[in-house]
Amino acid sequence: xxxxxxxxxxxxxxxxxxxxxxxxxxxxxxxxxxxxxxxxxxxxxxxxxxxxxxxxxxxxxxxxxxxxxxxxxxxxxxxxxxxxxxxxxxxxxxxxxxxxxxxxxxxxxxxxxxxxxxxxxxxxxxxxxxxxxxxxxxxxxxxxxxxxxxxxxxxxxxxxxxxxxxxxxxxxxxxxxxxxxxxxxxxxxxxxxxxxxxxxxxxxxxxxxxxxxxxxxxxxxxxxxxxxxxxxxxxxxxxxxxxxxxxxxxxxxxxxxxxxxxxxxxxxxxxxxxxxxxxxxxxxxxxxxxxxxxxxxxxxxxxxxxxxxxxxxxxxxxxxxxxxxxxxxxxxxxxxxxxxxxxxxxxxxxxxxxxxxxxxxxxxxxxxxxxxxxxx
Amino acid sequence: xxxxxxxxxxxxxxxxxxxxxxxxxxxxxxxxxxxxxxxxxxxxxxxxxxxxxxxxxxxxxxxxxxxxxxxxxxxxxxxxxxxxxxxxxxxxxxxxx
Numbered sequence: 251x252x253x254x255x256x257x258x259x260x261x262x263x264x265x266x267x268x269x270x271x272x273x274x275x276x277x278x279x280x281x282x283x284x285x286x287x288x289x290x291x292x293x294x295x296x297x298x299x300x301x302x303x304x305x306x307x308x309x310x311x312x313x314x315x316x317x318x319x320x321x322x323x324x325x326x327x328x329x330x331x332x333x334x335x336x337x338x339x340x341x342x343x344x345x346x347x348x349x350x351x352x353x354x355x356x357x358x359x360x361x362x363x364x365x366x367x368x369x370x371x372x373x374x375x376x377x378x379x380x381x382x383x384x385x386x387x388x389x390x391x392x393x394x395x396x397x398x399x400x401x402x403x404x405x406x407x408x409x410x411x412x413x414x415x416x417x418x419x420x421x422x423x424x425x426x427x428x429x430x431x432x433x434x435x436x437x438x439x440x441x442x443x444x445x446x447x448x449x450x451x452x453x454x455x456x457x458x459x460x461x462x463x464x465x466x467x468x469x470x471x472x473x474x475x476x477x478x479x480x481x482x483x484x485x486x487x488x489x490x491x492x493x494x495x496x497x498x499x500x501x502x503x504x505x506x507x508x509x510x511x512x513x514x515x516x517x518x519x520x521x522x523x524x525x526x527x528x529x530x531x532x533x534x535x536x537x538x539x540x541x542x543x544x545x546x547x548x549x550x551x552x553x554x555x556x557x558x559x560x561x562x563x564x565x566x567x568x569x570x571x572x573x574x575x576x577x578x579x580x581x582x583x584x585x586x587x588x589x590x591x592x593x594x595x596x597x598x599x600x601x602x603x604x605x606x607x608x609x610x611x612x613x614x615x616x617x618x619x620x621x622x623x624x625x626x
Numbered sequence: 627x628x629x630x631x632x633x634x635x636x637x638x639x640x641x642x643x644x645x646x647x648x649x650x651x652x653x654x655x656x657x658x659x660x661x662x663x664x665x666x667x668x669x670x671x672x673x674x675x676x677x678x679x680x681x682x683x684x685x686x687x688x689x690x691x692x693x694x695x696x697x698x699x700x701x702x703x704x705x706x707x708x709x710x711x712x713x714x715x716x717x718x719x720x721x722x723x
Contacts, residue, residue, distance in 0.1 A: 288628055391628070398679040446676065501685070
């Protein structure tokens with residue numbers, strides 16, 4: 251456990267790890283899902299698995315927006331900017347995500363006007379500075395980024411910027427958790443709740459998980475100690491046969507969330523009847539679309555969108571990995587055809603995707619150990 | 627995109643109540659305060675920033691913790707790159723000395 255010394259308060263980390271071992275019943279196997287991709291990244295990066303007993307398994311959840319976006323949506327978004335006087339603006343995370351005809355970056359190499367923006371408001375700024383072009387912002391993300399897109403739409407409308415639109419792919423976390431819990435091949439004991447999504451939605455929306463599903467939830471921060479403390483919280487509940495929502499990340503997450511952000515989302519967005527999630531299929535009321543009052547700024551209403559549906563490559567088992575049924579390395583393509591350099595599935599693209607995190611921290615570590623062993 | 631970047635409010639603009647100049651380890655950029663309109667920060671406050679929008683007010687100690695977490699996660703450089711990119715500005719020209 252060489253990592254422990256590098257952490258802040260290593261003695262607290264060690265104590266917390268011991269507490270986890272004490273709380274975990276050796277005759278039981280625990281499956282705890284961390285919903286957020288940021289937590290998945292942190293767990294691999296910090297090697298937290300080494301601090302947990304072998305009968306406690308962390309299952310990586312669907313909280314990586316790039317990973318759950320179906321390929322057809324990328325094709326649809328790119329088709330709008332194809333052969334039109336349209337600037338395709340998106341966050342850097344989107345640039346290498348493959349569509350059937352290549353990623354946004356590859357489209358840029360073929361002549362499409364593709365721009366990286368770090369904020370939706372900068373996409374609006376691009377529209378302002380390029381009045382002879384149309385700027386389409388390819389919006390993606392959970393409730394962490396959706397309020398910013400909502401405010402940007404409000405600003406576009408208020409300032410009368412007409413050469414701007416949003417291709418909205420925002421999704422909401424609660425229906426995805428519900429879909430996972432409804433999945434017949436899934437058995438989970440508890441959840442580590444997402445930290446930054448909860449800054450916006452607060453803790454209340456998780457209450458049904460405790461009340462109806464009888465499973466503990468701890469909303470968690472991203473430091474090693476935060477994640478370990480959250481595991482302690484849910485193990486204590488499991489031991490006491492309780493199920494409630496605990497907020498480990500109180501220093502950032504208010505119980506009621508951010509009301510201004512929720513108001514902005516309610517003003518600009520409404521729920522789609524259903525939306526396709528990569529690996530999870532269609533989930534009802536799981537995504538946001540732009541309200542008719544903003545129709546002029548809705549790329550899907552403004553342009554003809556082909557509505558492409560693309561089946562994931564049969565050999566790739568992204569869906570099973572996303573639901574936590576398979577570990578990343580158990581997919582047939584993992585580390586062979588599918589690597590971070592040449593991703594086939596989206597879980598390999600984003601640093602928050604469980605396959606990329608596993609590849610970068612576990613697989614490379616194992617590969618190094620194996621090659622040292624073979625030399626010896 | 628999912629980074630939460632801690633920054634300090636160093637300037638407010640009377641004519642632009644929805645924006646503030648923030649400082650993230652020496653890099654200064656304007657961010658949007660629209661999502662904090664119920665509890666607007668004042669000069670000197672610390673905030674967590676997502677995609678160019680201040681999302682929550684935090685303490686100075688929590689801001690330092692968050693920056694350390696980003697460093698430990700290997701994401702501090704990406705965070706600074708994001709801040710430098712706000713406003714579509716050239717990354718190098720506006721660095722505070």
